[in-house]
Amino acid sequence: MKKFLFTFIFSTLFSFAQNTQTLLNWQVGYHSNSNDLPLKYYVSTVPGAVQLDLMVGEKMKQPYWFGNNFEQFIPYEQKWFTYKTSFDKPVLKTGQKFHFVSKGIDYQFIISLNGEKIHEQEGMFTYVDLDLTSKLKDKNELTIKILPVITVAGSRQTIWHYRDNARTSVKPAVSYGWDWHPRLITRGIWDETYLETRNSTQIKEVNTYYNLNPNSKSAFFRYDAELLDGVGKMYELKLSNAAGSDILNLNGTISSDKFSISPKDSLKNLELWWPNTYGKQTLYNLSFTVKDASGTVLDKKTAKVGFRKIEMLMNEGGWIDFTEFPKPRAVAPTQIVVNGKKVFAKGSNWVHPEIFMGLATRESYEKHIKLAKEANFNIFRVWGGGVINKESFFDLCDEYGILVWQEFPLACNEYPNDPKYLDVLKQEATSIIKRVRQHASLGLWCGGNELFNEWSRMTDQHHALRLLDHLTYGIDPQTPFIMTSPLNGMGHGHYVMYEQANGGEVFQWMPKKKFTAYTEFGVPSVANIEVLKAMMPSSELFPPKRGTGWETHHAFGVWGANRWLELPFLTEYFGEIKSLEDLVAYSQLSQCEGYKCIFEESRRQKPFCAMSVNWCYQEPWPCAANNSLINWPSAPKAAYYHVGKACRPVLASARIPKWRWDEGETFSAELFMLNDIHEKVPGAKVTAKIVYDDNKTLKLLDWEFAGCNEYENAAGPTARMVLPKMKNNLFKLVVEVAGKPEYTSEYTCIYRGNDVLNAKPKIKYLNGVVE
Amino acid sequence: MKKFLFTFIFSTLFSFAQNTQTLLNWQVGYHSNSNDLPLKYYVSTVPGAVQLDLMVGEKMKQPYWFGNNFEQFIPYEQKWFTYKTSFDKPVLKTGQKFHFVSKGIDYQFIISLNGEKIHEQEGMFTYVDLDLTSKLKDKNELTIKILPVITVAGSRQTIWHYRDNARTSVKPAVSYGWDWHPRLITRGIWDETYLETRNSTQIKEVNTYYNLNPNSKSAFFRYDAELLDGVGKMYELKLSNAAGSDILNLNGTISSDKFSISPKDSLKNLELWWPNTYGKQTLYNLSFTVKDASGTVLDKKTAKVGFRKIEMLMNEGGWIDFTEFPKPRAVAPTQIVVNGKKVFAKGSNWVHPEIFMGLATRESYEKHIKLAKEANFNIFRVWGGGVINKESFFDLCDEYGILVWQEFPLACNEYPNDPKYLDVLKQEATSIIKRVRQHASLGLWCGGNELFNEWSRMTDQHHALRLLDHLTYGIDPQTPFIMTSPLNGMGHGHYVMYEQANGGEVFQWMPKKKFTAYTEFGVPSVANIEVLKAMMPSSELFPPKRGTGWETHHAFGVWGANRWLELPFLTEYFGEIKSLEDLVAYSQLSQCEGYKCIFEESRRQKPFCAMSVNWCYQEPWPCAANNSLINWPSAPKAAYYHVGKACRPVLASARIPKWRWDEGETFSAELFMLNDIHEKVPGAKVTAKIVYDDNKTLKLLDWEFAGCNEYENAAGPTARMVLPKMKNNLFKLVVEVAGKPEYTSEYTCIYRGNDVLNAKPKIKYLNGVVE
Numbered sequence A, B: 001m002k003k004f005l006f007t008f009i010f011s012t013l014f015s016f017a018q019n020t021q022t023l024l025n026w027q028v029g030y031h032s033n034s035n036d037l038p039l040k041y042y043v044s045t046v047p048g049a050v051q052l053d054l055m056v057g058e059k060m061k062q063p064y065w066f067g068n069n070f071e072q073f074i075p076y077e078q079k080w081f082t083y084k085t086s087f088d089k090p091v092l093k094t095g096q097k098f099h100f101v102s103k104g105i106d107y108q109f110i111i112s113l114n115g116e117k118i119h120e121q122e123g124m125f126t127y128v129d130l131d132l133t134s135k136l137k138d139k140n141e142l143t144i145k146i147l148p149v150i151t152v153a154g155s156r157q158t159i160w161h162y163r164d165n166a167r168t169s170v171k172p173a174v175s176y177g178w179d180w181h182p183r184l185i186t187r188g189i190w191d192e193t194y195l196e197t198r199n200s201t202q203i204k205e206v207n208t209y210y211n212l213n214p215n216s217k218s219a220f221f222r223y224d225a226e227l228l229d230g231v232g233k234m235y236e237l238k239l240s241n242a243a244g245s246d247i248l249n250l251n252g253t254i255s256s257d258k259f260s261i262s263p264k265d266s267l268k269n270l271e272l273w274w275p276n277t278y279g280k281q282t283l284y285n286l287s288f289t290v291k292d293a294s295g296t297v298l299d300k301k302t303a304k305v306g307f308r309k310i311e312m313l314m315n316e317g318g319w320i321d322f323t324e325f326p327k328p329r330a331v332a333p334t335q336i337v338v339n340g341k342k343v344f345a346k347g348s349n350w351v352h353p354e355i356f357m358g359l360a361t362r363e364s365y366e367k368h369i370k371l372a373k374e375a376n377f378n379i380f381r382v383w384g385g386g387v388i389n390k391e392s393f394f395d396l397c398d399e400y401g402i403l404v405w406q407e408f409p410l411a412c413n414e415y416p417n418d419p420k421y422l423d424v425l426k427q428e429a430t431s432i433i434k435r436v437r438q439h440a441s442l443g444l445w446c447g448g449n450e451l452f453n454e455w456s457r458m459t460d461q462h463h464a465l466r467l468l469d470h471l472t473y474g475i476d477p478q479t480p481f482i483m484t485s486p487l488n489g490m491g492h493g494h495y496v497m498y499e500q501a502n503g504g505e506v507f508q509w510m511p512k513k514k515f516t517a518y519t520e521f522g523v524p525s526v527a528n529i530e531v532l533k534a535m536m537p538s539s540e541l542f543p544p545k546r547g548t549g550w551e552t553h554h555a556f557g558v559w560g561a562n563r564w565l566e567l568p569f570l571t572e573y574f575g576e577i578k579s580l581e582d583l584v585a586y587s588q589l590s591q592c593e594g595y596k597c598i599f600e601e602s603r604r605q606k607p608f609c610a611m612s613v614n615w616c617y618q619e620p621w622p623c624a625a626n627n628s629l630i631n632w633p634s635a636p637k638a639a640y641y642h643v644g645k646a647c648r649p650v651l652a653s654a655r656i657p658k659w660r661w662d663e664g665e666t667f668s669a670e671l672f673m674l675n676d677i678h679e680k681v682p683g684a685k686v687t688a689k690i691v692y693d694d695n696k697t698l699k700l701l702d703w704e705f706a707g708c709n710e711y712e713n714a715a716g717p718t719a720r721m722v723l724p725k726m727k728n729n730l731f732k733l734v735v736e737v738a739g740k741p742e743y744t745s746e747y748t749c750i751y752r753g754n755d756v757l758n759a760k761p762k763i764k765y766l767n768g769v770v771e
Helices: A050-057 A069-076 A162-166 A362-374 A391-400 A419-436 A463-475 A506-512 A529-535 A567-574 A580-604 A638-646 B050-057 B069-076 B162-166 B362-374 B391-400 B419-436 B463-475 B506-512 B529-535 B567-574 B580-604 B638-646
Strands: A020-022 A026-031 A042-044 A080-088 A097-102 A108-113 A116-122 A128-131 A139-146 A193-198 A202-213 A218-228 A234-240 A246-253 A258-261 A284-291 A297-305 A310-313 A335-338 A341-343 A345-350 A379-382 A403-407 A442-446 A490-492 A517-520 A611-614 A650-655 A660-662 A666-675 A681-692 A696-708 A714-722 A730-737 A745-752 B020-022 B026-031 B042-044 B080-088 B097-102 B108-113 B116-122 B128-131 B139-146 B193-198 B202-213 B218-228 B234-240 B246-253 B258-261 B284-291 B297-305 B310-313 B335-338 B341-343 B345-350 B379-382 B403-407 B442-446 B490-492 B517-520 B611-614 B650-655 B660-662 B666-675 B681-692 B696-708 B714-722 B730-737 B745-752
Touching (some): A026 A050, A042 A050, A050 A069, A116 A128, A218 A234, A218 A284, A310 A442, A362 A391, A379 A611, A419 A463, A463 B463, A506 A580, A529 A580, A580 A611, A580 A650, A580 A666, A580 A745, A650 A681, A650 A745, A681 A714, B026 B050, B042 B050, B116 B128, B202 B284, B202 B297, B218 B234, B218 B284, B310 B442, B345 B362, B362 B391, B391 B403, B403 B419, B419 B463, B506 B580, B529 B580, B580 B611, B580 B650, B580 B666, B650 B681, B650 B730, B650 B745, B666 B681, B666 B696, B666 B730, B681 B714, B696 B714
Parallel strands (some): A490 A517, A517 A611, A660 A745, B345 B379, B379 B403, B403 B442, B517 B611
Antiparallel strands (some): A020 A193, A080 A139, A097 A128, A097 A193, A108 A139, A202 A218, A234 A284, A284 A297, A310 A335, A335 A341, A650 A666, A666 A714, A681 A696, A681 A730, A730 A745, B020 B193, B026 B042, B026 B080, B080 B139, B097 B128, B218 B258, B234 B246, B234 B284, B284 B297, B310 B335, B335 B341, B666 B714, B681 B696, B730 B745
């Protein structure tokens, strides 16, 4: 067997510069019983998933495009998979150690060396780090046996409820099937995995702790380290800025294997880390080196440190909601405050960007995170149905200024007060907290998704959630924690542009709501046309029908017959749809305008409202219709650009009472200037006008906007006009700010009258039409 | 100085039978600076308070009766107080130890022996236990220096806001002044305090842990002990029932000073502990004895163990409150379930029964707890403005079946994220949790009172509350915890019979409310007539005026000019009031009927509602008017008896839409049978009738009640009748159950018409009129 060796630089928080790492070649095969061996082995790509190796080895179809290919993996759910690899005994210097390290094996597994079991674990988030030194032979075989998928007796076995089976595991519930995710329960090695030669002196665990005073830009600083064989060795702790200048440089002799280093004085004149659009994302370089008496480096850890203080405080107006007795509690706070400044949290729900999270890389993460920055986002809610992402995700969020609302892997289930489950949760949560707390971008811990709702049936008293509060407070008390989302005052939903029972159009119900945070809301659309064309045979493309690729990719049969395509709504609003191009245009227009409405309305509800996070950002495979802003793998939909505009720090905005207008009706729009940052906006003339048919323009009014203060909106007049007779069924409201074209906003509305032509909207999406 | 010695039996959970305890004679004096000594010493009664010793020594007035005597203590708030006592060196056998023990010193103090500081503490709930052995001289002087009252810079200095000063202390906020408590900030030794000779082998800390399966009446059992010098000694662990039969008897040799003992098999055939009216309060006797090889007892701990499982689960109907998106979370659960059976929690808010909690004894506690049992109560919410009670309180709650909702000492303040405060809170909460968790009656931990309301301004993110969740889950995970009351779904208030702005009469708004728990609600009345006569000079008694004993004792000027007397309301409902007797009768009638209305209405709202706990049970000194059911020190008001009837496990009940009726109106009443226990109620004929003037009776209707199931109410018909012309302004609705006189309920309503006479209600209160 071929074996290759190289030393590589980690794309993660800590790098072990002085150690030698060896990658391995792996093979994998499946078997029916625990004690069997695979009859056949396939070449394995690590990190990845057993399904991917099986697919390549058995020449199965890829699961992304066309039909129900993902179902081909279901018969293997109850199989065992065994990975194997072999390696020669390394040449070790006196005292050196030889370790096997894996940053993630999904989900239950047994590791053996030369036939002897050396480790057993349930949990994909706790790094495996095994000292093999004393067990090495000249030729070694290492195996990892992956246990079958866990199923829970009494679970419902339909796509909607198969997630029941996830309720005793600390594993992404989404893999069991969701309304935008096929049932595809990944297993196997999903993160970096290697052999490592180390010195006997090792840095085992570190923690960078600081307590920042954002006003004085100074911080108490402490570095905690746990070593192996460190006593008597020398340490060097350095913190330097991007220009390479040290702001801290401490040296000394190590007197105990568990010790803390803290400078006498606070760190001063710090440049702070800010979320996107609120300031720079300054990161300092930290290095902790352990040397012997001769100065030889024995081990080293490096990290990026961003100095910021994060709080979650009561929303303005949150205390005075109840006037009559009996009084309940006030709303739960959702106002994020960074370095003493209020932040209006704008962003999206980060879901699995891949069915196979083993394939996620720094490069694939960066595409999405860079797009988030460009859309003026400053937060991701990392939804509890998915994984805790790899280190490079957090590194990139640090760099791009995207706060991370990190949920633990609990979603839409009642996780039991069962000692075995709670033990695994404790182990996994402890590993997760210790790892992620080091990141400047960490904004908020959360127990999981929608756990206090009827479909989950957990409460404040469930031990899993009390345990998570216990652990986060114990290990990382400075980061806010909530048990789940939504809490009281926060809102989830709705997920369509129009539903009569929910108050009609988004435009109609959204201004009547009063929430401190909109932490999930969606408006669906079909995918970009290129994505649709790749997704199914051309014969299925138009008209969309059940029983085709449209249905397997979530356009029909989700939450009722017509989601996420919503064909009856589209037909009602646009008449009979005659081509795929028209379908994409109308559906995406609806998503653009619906999302813009909610994002901007939530901002108009500031300061009581402090958060606007749509459902969802991306998708793990190609969805024919979905609430996502980005098609798999990384193609923005038209709505992505519109949402980005709705999230500009400063913009002119209009509250329009409905989307569809009838001939002869009096159109109205309340004007606003929205300002989410801590800078004043100078006064200017704001003009509202209607543009219809072939660029006919009618001015509604001029507003002499007087300017607004830091982090304050300004409400302007309401523009009103009896709508002129139009030829086309689309018209635009344009709100311009004199001298500030970057503040201009546009809204496309629907016009209904006799003899009206169905105009096709011009919308922009990746590789698509640009208006 | 006289010194007396005796061995006494603890009135507490654990008794140190093999040790010899010595009580001390104490003196106390005050001084202006830390390093001064008192110029004068007074004889001190321990346990007590420095104010009581000062009062006796200086022949000051008692603070309870008449005027503003409590204010005489205010000038001493910034004084230091020093206790002193002396004792001879005891004769100790080899290895014996000599300890100073105090179960409570209020609040910051320094203990010195022979002039040398040996201990310093902030916190009145952590027991002091100091080994003096190595420091003893032939003649010894022990001093305890009590620091001045803590005040907080920037606090508001009025009665309503002087509690601001409590916001950095783990001390009852109520002492700083409340709407029914004078400003009287106690300090000093407030619980049992003694010297103790011990063997070198000592039992330091124990914990009885069990995990009960209520269906099989079996429990996993474990006893954890921490010893001093225990290795090699013998232990005996016994658990016996009331008849003296052992159900567990384990012996062995102690191999480690920290160890656990657990029988191989579960305990079987257990008789369970139940709250009052739900079953018996069975308590087992536990003893843990450590002996030497010759069988001599070296140390021993005894305890009572009641086996029960307590859960707080979602209320029936609690999941389905929200139909429209966006959806917030469901209500917080308040359904207490004991041993798998739902309990409707009925009871009262336990406040300080004494200004000076040092005076509370088992005997004084028992008067109140026995009354609670007799009123069919099963819960006390031990309000966070007060203390954590002494051990005998919990012992008695175990015996009488009263669940304890135990709040930590936080109330109506924003307690800071300050490391010093949090350190004291951690120390105190840890002591409290370890002590109280052993009690069968412990039902619920709660962070404190009304902390999530506008007047306190704490949130889920405050470290004090996260710390308390962290500690309770870590030390006592099996007991539910809530951060504060009210939470969402729970209601506090209102506190008067009538207020226009709050929806009028209690009768009018209460049926429209929908809460899972009414955890505070009050209807005020003046005190019993004997109490009033003792409280102020006869010249002040009638008519009640501001600037008299009425005002200093809370009848005026509380929450506005007229609370708690509510004279405008009484005059509006009863006309000009002509005597003290009439005032007491009308005011107490209003309290009786108002409380009956709320208690019974909350029960009618079962199963969504699961808790009804009025504000408040007793009072710490004589209140001229208050929401209390019991006058200080222990005299029930009329409302106590009416509330007791409203809390009968089974009763006939009527929902009456208003209290005051006009001539010619159609009176109506919806009939119900209420059943809070897990027994069926057989069918019976229920008759509703009106009794007015001189026992004139008019039947409204007969209801052929068909019976109801375990823990289920039954709704009957609505009785209606045009009211007859009456002479008197009071009439009664009587609801009788044939063959079950104990289910009968009566309601007195107000009639308003021309030429109506003001009849004086006959109400029962201690030593008062019995109808």
